[in-house]
Amino acid sequence: MKNAKVLSLMLSVLSTAVFAQDLEQAKKAIDAEQYDKAKKILKGLVKSSPDNGKNFFYLGDVYLREAKVDSASMIFNKGLAAKDKGTLNYIGLGQIELDNNKSAQANFDKASANIKKKDVEEMLLIAKAYINSENPDYKKAIEIINKAMLIDDKNPGAYLAMGDAQYGNKNAGEAFRAYESAYEYDKSLLIARVKYAAIQKGAKNFTDAAKLLNEVIAKDANFGPAYRELAETYYLWGSNEPAKYDEYVKKALQYYEKYMSLTGYSVESRMRHADFLIVNKDYKALEIEANEMKKLDKVNPRILRYLGYAAYENGNYAESSKAMSEFFAKVEPKRIIARDYLYLGLTKMAEAKKADGTYDEKIFNEGVVELNKAVEKDPVIAAELNPLGQKMFKEKLYKNATKLFEVAVKNPKSKNYFADNFYLGYALYFDYDPKTSPKDQLVKADAAFSKVIELNAATQDAHLFKARANEAMGTPESAKVALAGYEEYVKLVNAKGDAEKAKPAVKKNLIEAYTFVGAHYANSADKAKAIENLEKLLAIDPTNAYATKTLKALKA
Template identity: 50%
Template sequence: MNKFKIFSIAFLASVTSGFAQDVNAAKKAIDAEQYENAKSILKSIIKANPIDGRANFILGNVYLIQTVTDSAKIAFQRGLAGTDGARLNHIGLGTIDLDNGNTTAAEANFGLALKDTKKKDIEELIAIGRAYTYSTKPNFKKAIEVLNKAKLINPNDAIVQLALGDAYIGDKNQNDAYAAYRNAFQFDPTLLRAKMQLGVLLKGAKSYDEAIKSFNEVIALNPNYGPVYRELAETYYKWGRNKPSKSAEYMQTAIGHYEKYLSLTDHSLHSRMRHADFLVLVKDYKALEAEANKMIEMDKVNPRIFRYLGYSAYENGNVDLAIKSLESFIANPDNKVIAKDYMYLGTAKFKKGLSADGLSIDSNLYNSGLSDIKKSIEIDPASVEELNEIGKKMFTAKLYKEAIPVFELGTTNPEDKNYTEDNIYYGLSIYYSNTKKEVKDIVELQKADVAFEKVSVASPTYLDAYIYRARTNSMIGNDELTIKFYETYIAKISEKGPEELAKPTTTKKVIESYNNIAASYANTDKAKAIEYLNKTLAIDPTNDYATKSLLKLK
């Protein structure tokens, strides 16, 4: 899921207008992730006083959380004309500058916000620190530097400590983050987000049971604090991923906690999208499809909904809708396309192109789908790991020619988890595709040989790689290498002892090795050929190939 962004704005101490209570209510709604409720409150304040600087700044931050940058910018620019909290809006505009990669403009805006501040003012420093932390192009060290200035002014300010904790997490400094969150909660025991973040740190350290205990302590203080249920959901999800025996149980528990979280938000489109993102993670595609349709009822034109429709339609068997939805989503230049979007689109085209009997695939749809998959890998090289399952389905369906490029994409990085298996299937796909050809593709077969060699290097104990190399070189017509790799297999499997050699699967491969070595020697060294055929008969006295070949040689 995207990194969660929340602007905890604690400026109430300097609020002097009659809307102090409303601003406080808006802040509480933001912390509870009830963004539509917060926006409604803030818009009421602004309606009464359009140039309320602080209300505009907080509203702009809500829009930034919801990635509605244009509306955020309007709010910040309107807030600049205000009096109370007007300069905070320079920080809002500076955050947008950071997101756009314009650090010079951002620093200029931050400078304007700090101009004429009093020595004991810290709200501007907190807001700048948070801007550096939550920008889409964050600078955590800069955030820590700015927030430490606020800490020097007021070391016991809970919001400063909370903001520091968030910046330290971004900077991968877990110890200082823990201390900051602990301090924040000690300074203000009502600040539940700080206590919740202690559990988030435990979740990040994979101490899932301890994280759950920590989150339950938050629930004991306030059972209606919505965000803690989201954290519980994500914890059970990760625990399930790391504990396969409990995966199904924990995934269901995770979904239950996320439903509870959703019930405590305002069911806005934004919260539903966060829910949809979670459903993608837990692979609950029936629920995802239902959620996507609910979102369409709320907003028929929001382009991100097409992503969820595309994913769920594919998983629920509607490839036409999947392709249509994902193509619509990708075609919109305002959308941030991720690797998974192209991966789903490519696999949907593969599925649509498959013939009714599953024995062939439409070449146009296949080539278009392969192009989409390559785009997915360009965006995120790690997405190549998803191709293993796709390639194996093609291999099982004997679509060897089509499987070759799919597996080839997984053979380039030795760090990929499927590297060894992808090389095996890549080589085998080439081998079996050539069994159908009258004229063998020697260049392709040599690539298969290289793939099997990579397997031997990556996994020296996987001895079948030598069998595959021998078969491939036999198909190439290279008798010398055929003999070499079969003999290597026999030598290495023999080292495992009589018990291994007695296994039926091993015996079969040893006989294959002896017979093929004999065949390779037949035209150049009859004595050697006879020697290996006799080795076969010593294991299997009725072996038809060895018996008939001996008669011919004699």
């Protein structure tokens, strides 16, 4: 009996040690972004040790990282029944509450209700929930981590979490120090070095970031996140040094391929790669990657997003339309991003184009609605509409160009705001038909040219077209605005000298301007100004019949 008891105790201790070892392996796999490997280990632990709630918590956490909320929720709820540490799963459920913009406090209170005074595990996991949530609260996380550090000031996990929280709170200096401390207390914590390098990358210290990441690889050549971070570092490095762009982007793609090989070409790592390909605008590779992902996971709507984006950029508009329509039908509304609306709008516009080069206005307008949603959600996207608007303008599809530029100018901070207003004014003016167009079309054109002038008063063509739009309005008030516009145009051209005036297009515009100004003053009985402008008109156009005849009448 005595020997049996000893044997039983030894087996129990051995089983606990094996469990702890397996759980640590799962945690390391999570840090290494090897989610498929982590899930395999954790699923085995859940089956073999169902009384340990940690197994359930970490498995649910992996599902959360993969945005598989239903699976995560199911695992957390099952984990609540575990006798040992089952309450950890309230933390996972709490993070889901945070993701849904709800209070997680009740769940967090349940998780920490019976913890020992010197136990910081629950505190740190709650802090991480605040950090990792789709609606993060970094200040709350920092507050909780500081309390944990009062209990255990040498806990490497606490410093790692503090680094994440401080970085999220836009305090890079504090994040640096926290990641350094995490690594000092645990030299196996390579993710701390990777995150340290990520801050260097963000500060454009590309040489230091690459050096640090290569040091990580020297310690563990199979640590995937280091290669992912190297890929992103070299891409940004190349973007900041155009002469090396091709060389560095090639390196970046090689590092990303290595990252995917180390993470088992999982859907999650492929998605990170797909996000990188979007940033790099490598849409041919993106379409190949998306189709590979579709073979692995036929229900994940993010894959349809990638297919929709890539197919549009590669000119496969029908495929893009199919993918984007299916994406919007499947995705949770809260997961729709501005770029999704952008591509849905662009795809509709592409489909609206008919064989004769014109557009089906109904479908085109549906596309405009989606573009408006995109810019409302993320104003930065407005800057991307200029090339397409210019293309429509050059094809003399002025009405369509107008609608596109009306969306583009909704962001005054756009890098193309000046040009977008100019083209908006142009499109409105050239599309105007006195017989069919509403008068307010010219008012809108005037407003667009006025904005251009506000941004740069020396833009001579803005004054010219503002004058033309007001002349076309045909009211006494608009005639005065037209006069001022033509006079300012003349003034700006003359200030540039003879070379500018000698340009054929400019000479033609000057004739137009002097004719309007001369006629205006002749009709308003300002004889001196009329003669002055008509004589200038004759100087550049000696055979001008109107100037000759009117001057003769004025001098009679």
